[in-house]
Amino acid sequence: MPAEYATFGLTPAIRAGALLSGGDHQVHRDFVDFVVDGRPLLFRLCDLDAVSPLASDIPPAIFTAQVRSLLLETEAPLPSGRYIVYGCPECEDLACGAVTAAIERDGEDYIWRDFAWQTGEHADLERDGYHGLGPFRFRGADYRTALAALPAGGQGTRRRVLLIGARVALLAKLAAALRTIGVGADIAHDADGVPADELRGYGAVVFGRSAGPAEQDAVRAAFAAAGVDVPCVDGRAPIVPLLVARTEHALDRSPPEQRRLTALASSASAETAGGAAGGADAEVEVTSSCRVHLTAYRVDRLARTHTREVFDGVLEPGRHRIPLDPRTVRGESYLVARTAGAVLTTAVRR
Template sequence: MSAEYATFGLAPAIRAGGVLANGDYQVHRDFVDFIVDGRPLLFQLSDLDAVSPLASDIPPAIFTTHVRRLLLEAQAPLEEGRYVIYGCPECEGLECGAVTAVIEKAADGSDDFVWRDFAWQTSERADLELNGYHGIGPFRFRGDEYRAALGQLLAEGDEAQHRRRVLLIGARVATLAKLAAALRTIGVGAEIAADAAGVPADELRTYGAVAFGPTVPAATRQSVRAAFAAADVPVAYVDGLAPIVPLLVAQIEDALDRSPQEQRRLTHLAAGPRAAELDVTSTCRVQLTAYRMDRLSRTHVHEVFDEVLEPGRHRVPLAPRTTKGTSYVVARTSTHVLVTPTSALPG
């Protein structure tokens, strides 16, 4: 099959971390995704939980090697000229499986690059007949556009690892300590402070988000915002909904997501006492978890939905016991997380 021209670009993306309903931890990963014809290539692979080789938490020398491989300036890591396009987000080992493809210069002698023969690979050789992605590619990218996008990574590097830190502001020391521990477990740095007064601008620039506890006074919030504004540091601000650690982690994950809105799988979430409403842009697995606090401030967790959804708007019924009292819903895909109180949707 001849390769048709496609546009090539790059965009920041995440593998959403979190504290899952069963108590397990899912590691947060920042990476650069491939944008083909205006859409993340990862979305064409349905419900694949994976990251590209251009992850921000790998050593700079290895990051540079991955970029140069994509530019065909370094040897292919696999047989038959195959390159890893997406790998396991936990270990990146080939034995866990990876999406690979042949990357080569166009056969007509032009400066164009071709990606072809996509496959799921778990050993040194790919079996295209058994594990090929026959509906994806081949893609032909114009050389100048392709080189410019990847060359920009070499020129600027990736700063996500320096911004994957959260400043936690609040009075509940025990809750903040548990939250900080959970964030560090999934790979997000976290520090606890009473405010941001006197913190050097260089240190403020290392934060990607600031999370306020529910009881933080308005004056303190304004002071923190003023400190970041004075240092000219754009950060995301999170107003903690409740002292429930998995819920707060989900809010922070949403805040740290730097991917463009139009390139997200999960774009809308609202919930009421009887139903949740959500929008997805590509076929993917969606998990909904409800959290509520009873009158004794005890936390109750309910896994209410876990299915693969097609693109579009969906309405998911919620059992009354899952939303009784003060309650919240977290929607999760492999790449995005959204959080809402159950008062966000009438009825």
């Protein structure tokens, strides 16, 4: 008797790019994630920074080959009928490690089983297997329909951002940072005269400090006339890593109900009359067990930016209160929370 069926689906996902402390960075990747029984499969892997083989930035021919491979129309790329389910987001080297699984046909059904972490040609299931994950049996018609519906170039995500403002010093730094992580960026005073086809290529708009309400309304009207509902980012804060994080959040096309990081808030009480710092904390909500990085940014009276890593740990599903050192969130302060595939930002309230 066949095992109980699991549902199979696909959903857009991102691996958010970032500027990291010490001058390092991680690249932005758009990809298609696998949804098993209504939940992204990647969420079952607690602390994994990885993307599926169905990435939107690979050439269409390679993307099509990946789809055909998952449909078992070509030979398995690894011994024992094993396929890469999630791989390194920075490169395609198996030596970096990948989640693999045996995929096979049973009549009309497709079965994914024996999930493992693999760094070489052969997987050691006893040592590196994801025990308790799978096997999953998918109805053949649903499985084939979901994969066949993918366009040749992925989900057609828009990884370009339009930066609007007359004072371009900060915007130029932001554009350079976005390009570093793989997101295209253009700077303009406004959107007047920009062809509709070009506007449709942007996934987000960032408004600089000089863009007032009238200029912002004109830009939104231009995108609306082009038939594009584009998210807009407040780019007034003079902190480039923070603006990168806000832009990454705006570029996230994954369904809100299938996101892992769902809420971020922070508050700090004022200093006491004697000059002592008040209390401060952050609230983070996640929908599945995952590693969360929390970074605080503060602008001092001389317009210098101070950065502090305030939390790095695995959180279980639910809402969590994280105490903060009040000295790290004095004055104009912001928090950025990251998981492997999502990012949220917030200003510290007082």
